Amino acid sequence: MDNVTGLIPWPGKIAAVLSAIVAGLCSILGGWTPAMTTLLTLAALDVVSGFARAAVQKKLSSKESWRGGVRKVLMFVVIAVGAQLDGLAGTDGLVRNAAVVFYCVSEGLSIIENVVGAGLPVPDMVRDALAQLAKEKVEPAELAGRRGEKA
Numbered sequence: 001m002d003n004v005t006g007l008i009p010w011p012g013k014i015a016a017v018l019s020a021i022v023a024g025l026c027s028i029l030g031g032w033t034p035a036m037t038t039l040l041t042l043a044a045l046d047v048v049s050g051f052a053r054a055a056v057q058k059k060l061s062s063k064e065s066w067r068g069g070v071r072k073v074l075m076f077v078v079i080a081v082g083a084q085l086d087g088l089a090g091t092d093g094l095v096r097n098a099a100v101v102f103y104c105v106s107e108g109l110s111i112i113e114n115v116v117g118a119g120l121p122v123p124d125m126v127r128d129a130l131a132q133l134a135k136e137k138v139e140p141a142e143l144a145g146r147r148g149e150k151a
Contacts, residue, residue, distance in 0.1 A: 028080045028083065028084075029076065029079055029080050029083055029096075030079075030080075030082070030083025030084075030086060030087075030093060030096045031083075031093075033097075033100075035097060035100045035101065035104065036079075036100060038104055039079075039100050039103055039104050039107065042104055042107035042108055042111065043072050043075070043103075043107055045107075045111055046107045046110045046111050046114070047068065047072070049110075049111045049114035049115055049118070050065075050068060050110075050114050051065075052114065052118050053114040053115075053117040053118040056117075056118040056119060057117065057118070075103050078099055078103075079096055079099045079100055079103070082095040082096035082097075082098070082099040082100075083095075083096040101133075104133075105130065105133045108130045108133070109130055112126065112127060112130060
């Protein structure tokens with residue numbers, strides 16, 4: 001038993017390292033919820049639709065792609081900050097969830113812009129649903145009720 005790590009094949013080592021990284025990121029982001037899955041899916045679809053739009057318009061740009069990637073990373077940084085603030089304030093995910101919903105709406109609108117920019121029509125029902133989400137606001141009384149305070 002000179003080298004215990006030699007007993008684990010490379011794929012197992014890679015899986016162990018990736019599992020640790022994912023677990024750490026989930027912890028920093030305040031856990032994984034269906035809303036986070038939605039956001040990750042929308043972010044990926046935004047990237048794909050952005051590349052498709054750029055290809056159709058013949059405006060592919062590595063500079064723009066890089067900028068978009070940095071913005072996606074910063075979006076998750078803001079969510080991590082929200083999760084950490086929730087931990088400090090004891091708000092049970094309120095700040096993080098607000099950030100996640102905000103970015104879900106933003107990503108959805110960006111996908112619609114990309115699809116329209118690529119020349120495809122978008123069903124009115126989809127446009128209306130995103131517009132409704134963008135307009136909805138949480139009332140101060142609702143926020144106070146979640147914290148057990150009076151508005």
